[in-house]
Amino acid sequence: MKTILQNIANILMLNVHNIDSPGILEGKMGIVIFFYHYGRYSQNNIYSEIADELLDSVLDNVHRLPDLSFDQGAIGIAWGVRYLIRNEFIEGNPKEILSDVEDLLLKNYRNDLQSKIPISAVGLYIQSMIQDGSNIDEYERFINWGLKKYELYFLCLSNNSKSISYINSSLLLLSTLEKHAKYETWAKKIIFKIILYISNIESFNNLDVYDLTILYKILVSLRSSSEEQKTIINTLETFCCIECKNIPIEHLWQNILFFPAEKMFLNLDDINKCLVDNYSFTPDLQSLSLYKGLAGIGLALMKSNHI
DSSP, X not given: OHHHXXXXXXXXXXXXXXXXXXXXXXXXXXXXXXXXXXXXXXXXXXXXXXXXXXXXHHHTTGGGOSOOOSSSSHHHHHHHHHHHHHTTSSOOOHHHHXXXXXXXXXXXXXXXXXXXXXXXXXXXXXXXXXXXXXXXXXXXXXXXXXXXXXXXXXXXXXXXXXXXXXXXXXXXXXXXXXXXXXXXXXXXXXXXXXXXXXXXXXXXXXSOHHHHHHHHHHHHHOSOOOHHHHHHHHHHHHHSOTTOOBOOGGGHHHHHHHOTXXXXXXXXXXXXXXXXXXXXXXXXXXXXXXXXXXXXXXXXXXXXXXO
């Protein structure tokens, strides 16, 4: 594992400055997170210094980004900053560092369903705020804003098709809010709307098995319960490999976002084959990313049961 991680770090170090996108999933911010983790893992400060340099270049322009999305834009970068502070890679007050981005989020963010990578920026970012351990009441205006967005998004069951990964990232926040008395009723109401939406999906056959596995894990963790929910859970048990622990390479990024505290079980043969097939020569820039690329593989290895 040490050799694989060293090779990944070397390839990223040689190529990261050619990446134009500052975003978290396909750009520099995801690689910043990798380098901070690898610097701590390897106990080599050079990688943390590279991460510092990259982070400075990302934050220099984050307030001017036209894109507010999670995958490509400012919200994902802000999520990454909160992640780094929470994990003690950097110091700072996220309210002060991110105040401009968060104001833009409330004023200008219009549509949570048009991201290139179908996940909920609203859900993931507000969830990261709550994870910071502060009094949840400090984020009341964001939570109320987010819940109103979800009421709108799931108002009509037939329009605006929603991917399972988008539903998962919405339910992730709602599963947290239903545990708080102030938001419990509102969150459960929206959860039930989402359950009805899922119930109207004609078949799970053409949907990704790992997306469905994440959905299953979130549904069984909910406090709320309904007959429709129980039916979906029973159906998912026939589609998902609930007992399978190995995570497909193309889904490592989702595990990092949805279950950051969980140890990963990886198929090392698949990882070695992927590295040989795709990274023996100069990689294309997308293959460096947190999203299905080297940074994602490296982060997964450092939080896996193999280290």
